[in-house]
Amino acid sequence: MRFSRANSAAAAIILLSLTAKLVVSRPDLMPDLAFSGEAAQTFLTANGFSVEVRPHKLGPTLYGRKGSCYLMLAEAEVTGVNAALLASLAREVGPEQFLYGRRFFNQPPLVRPTLGLLLARQLHLMGFNPGRRPLWAIASNGQCRIEQMNWSALAALPR
Amino acid sequence: MTNAAQAPPLPGGSSDSISLAGLRRPELFAFLTLLAALNMYAAIALEAIRAHGAAAAIGNLMNVSAIVWFGYYAVFAILREDEQQAPAWRSDWAVAALVVAAALLPVGTASAAAFFLMSVYLFATSRRSTPLRRAAIVCLALAGIRFVAPLLMTALTQWLIAIDVRFVASLTGATAAANMIWDPNSPGSRLIVAPGCSSLAGVGLAITLWATLNQLFRVPLSARVATAGIAAVAATITINASRMALMLKHPELYDFIHDGGGAEISKWLTLFAVAGACLVGAKHEIFARE
Numbered sequence: 001m002r003f004s005r006a007n008s009a010a011a012a013i014i015l016l017s018l019t020a021k022l023v024v025s026r027p028d029l030m031p032d033l034a035f036s037g038e039a040a041q042t043f044l045t046a047n048g049f050s051v052e053v054r055p056h057k058l059g060p061t062l063y064g065r066k067g068s069c070y071l072m073l074a075e076a077e078v079t080g081v082n083a084a085l086l087a088s089l090a091r092e093v094g095p096e097q098f099l100y101g102r103r104f105f106n107q108p109p110l111v112r113p114t115l116g117l118l119l120a121r122q123l124h125l126m127g128f129n130p131g132r133r134p135l136w137a138i139a140s141n142g143q144c145r146i147e148q149m150n151w152s153a154l155a156a157l158p159r
Numbered sequence: 160m161t162n163a164a165q166a167p168p169l170p171g172g173s174s175d176s177i178s179l180a181g182l183r184r185p186e187l188f189a190f191l192t193l194l195a196a197l198n199m200y201a202a203i204a205l206e207a208i209r210a211h212g213a214a215a216a217i218g219n220l221m222n223v224s225a226i227v228w229f230g231y232y233a234v235f236a237i238l239r240e241d242e243q244q245a246p247a248w249r250s251d252w253a254v255a256a257l258v259v260a261a262a263l264l265p266v267g268t269a270s271a272a273a274f275f276l277m278s279v280y281l282f283a284t285s286r287r288s289t290p291l292r293r294a295a296i297v298c299l300a301l302a303g304i305r306f307v308a309p310l311l312m313t314a315l316t317q318w319l320i321a322i323d324v325r326f327v328a329s330l331t332g333a334t335a336a337a338n339m340i341w342d343p344n345s346p347g348s349r350l351i352v353a354p355g356c357s358s359l360a361g362v363g364l365a366i367t368l369w370a371t372l373n374q375l376f377r378v379p380l381s382a383r384v385a386t387a388g389i390a391a392v393a394a395t396i397t398i399n400a401s402r403m404a405l406m407l408k409h410p411e412l413y414d415f416i417h418d419g420g421g422a423e424i425s426k427w428l429t430l431f432a433v434a435g436a437c438l439v440g441a442k443h444e445i446f447a448r449e
Contacts, residue, residue, distance in 0.1 A: 006182055010190050014197060017262035021201040024265035058351065080317035081353055084337035114314050125202070125266040 029124035029132065032159045033059030036075040036134050043153050044073065058082040061089055069144035070094075076137040078113040090139035097146070099136040101155050104147055108135060131158045184291060185241040187251055188281055191258045192234050192298060195274035198262040199305050226368045226430075230301045233375045234294045241290040254280050268306075275302035293374040300370040304363040316354050323358050326396065327403045340407055350407045361395040365433045372437045376444040387440020394432035398425055 037053065037060035044051045049064030049071075059082060061074040072093040074086055090096035098105040100113055113135050123130040133156050140146050200223055207216035220228060247255075254277050261273035278298035285291035312319065320338040327350075328335035333342045341349040369388040378384055402425045406416050415421045438445065 010194075013259055013262065014194055017194065017198050017259075018201055020263055020265045021198065021267070022205070025202055025205050027206065079313065079354055080320075081338060081351070083317065084339040085351060087337070088339075110314075118313060122266055122268055125268070127265065 024125070024127040026125065026127070029121045029159075031075065031077065031132065031134065032157075033075055035159055036157055037062065039154060039157055040073050040075070040136075043151075046153075047149060056085070058085055061086070063093075067143075069140065071138060071140040071144050071146065074137050076108060076135045078117045078135055080108065083108065086137045090137065093139040094141045096137055096139045099138055099151055099154070101133055102151060108137075129158070131156050133157075182247045183241075183244040184247050184251060185238040185244065185294075187247045187255060188277070188291070188294065189235055189238045191255055191277055192231065192238075192274070192294075194262050195258055195270045195277065196231050196301075198270035199267045199274065202267045224364055226364045226371070226433075227301065227304065230297055230367050230371045233371045234297050234301070237290050237294045237297065237374060239290075243289075248284070250280075250284070271302065271306035274298070275306040278302045288377075293377070297367075297371050297374050300363075300367040304360075304367055308359055308363045312354055312357065312359055316357075319359050320352050320354065320357050323356070323396075323400060323403065324352055326400045327407065330400060331404045331407055333407055340403070342407060345408075348407055348410050350403060352403065356399075356403065358396045358399045361399055361429055362392050365391040365395045365429075365437075368433055369437045369440070372441050372445075376441050378441045378444045384440045387436050390440075391433040391436040394436060395429055398429045398432065401425075 040062050041051050041053060044062060044064040047066070049066045049069075052063045052065075054061045054063070058077075059075055061072060064071050064073065070093065072090055074082070074089075076083060076086055076098060087096060098108045100109050113133070116133050120130045120132045134154070136151075136154060138146055200221065203223060204216065204221040207219060207222040210216075211219065216222070258270070258273045258277050261269040264270075278295055278301075281291060281295035282299060285295055317337060321335075324335045324338055324340050327333065328340055331340075331342065333340045338352045339349060340352070366388070369391050372378070373380075373384060402416060402421070405421075406413050409416075412421065416425075
């Protein structure tokens with residue numbers, strides 16, 4: 001053939017590239033909402049709350065009570081899939097806030113969580129275990145001083 | 160229409176061309192397209208094989224739409240039509256290095272990003288109506304499905320879904336907020352629309368088939384062709400919205416419509432509607448070739 005060396009090189013590149021995919025191939029990183037629910041339950045219990053967990057297809061919602069403080073806590077998907085649902089549940093408790101890392105927001109932040117999710121997914125697909133930084137929706141009855149609580153246990157999760 | 164043979168050379172053109180391995184531009188870009196496509200879809204194919212076994216995965220086209228496979232076939236078919244066979248340019252090799260480097264990374268998204276850049280480059284460095292330009296247009300549509308659409312879907316999910324949700328609400332008289340629709344007259348009926356249910360993926364496929372057929376059959380852009388494209392997109396959105404409206408109005412049929420036979424029916428209905436619209440738009444050129 002006219003460019004048999006080029007053909008061989010092309011075949012080698014294709015083979016090598018697909019081998020790389022075969023070796024490191026793993027399913028996409030999907031937020032494990034059951035796991036984050038358990039982490040949230042452990043966190044609230046450790047902080048002295050009595051906890052009620054209400055399961056839902058879009059992830060569990062937790063309700064914590066400690067003295068006069070009553071709050072709702074759930075992982076808010078970065079893509080906003082459960083945003084409307086959580087907003088409607090939060091209305092029954094109090095004003096909704098969002099926690100990303102260690103910062104609180106009145107509206108769900110978009111850019112950093114989206115970039116964080118995209119990066120974590122790519123690192124995961126490349127064989128690393130970067131963990132992920134969940135976005136939390138929190139609503140409280142105004143008696144909780146939630147910003148004074150130490151939320152670092154929920155800032156990052158392994159899956 | 161510009162005659163490629165008489166047009167002045169493009170910047171970075173023949174004077175910069177090198178004959179490394181004797182490769183011609185169409186050959187080089189055909190190889191890069193093949194390499195990127197295999198690497199973009201490798202993870203999806205492996206997942207399909209893991210989940211359903213090799214035979215079923217092959218039968219299911221590796222969980223990749225027939226429109227996408229047809230698009231790649233069209234790229235190769237169009238590139239074979241190139242009679243100029245210009246030698247690869249120096250800048251082509253820089254793009255080739257990028258696509259190869261991305262393919263060697265173990266993540267398909269890198270190939271998708273590189274393929275998108277390659278498509279933009281090929282579009283910018285080819286002349287109107289030439290096989291290279293026509294192939295570039297199909298490549299752009301294919302890269303749109305695999306790179307641009309998922310990026311948009313991640314970043315703009317709430318806004319894109321809100322468009323679908325409002326359309327469904329206007330069809331059914333239901334109430335909508337963000338990605339949730341409910342019928343105030345039917346307590347308990349509530350539909351939460353997930354990103355996978357958005358019309359965006361279907362719209363991407365409709366645009367791809369439209370671009371593929373028009374470029375494969377050398378259909379010049381006209382009001383009729385543009386209308387066909389708009390009709391294909393409108394059909395996709397309407398069928399998807401009707402499916403959601405049925406799930407809202409008949410919650411007892413949810414599983415059938417969402418995952419069962421109803422999902423298959425809407426998939427085929429969409430394919431026929433999109434293909435029909437695109438073929439009607441391109442019918443003169445298709446018949447002229449026969």
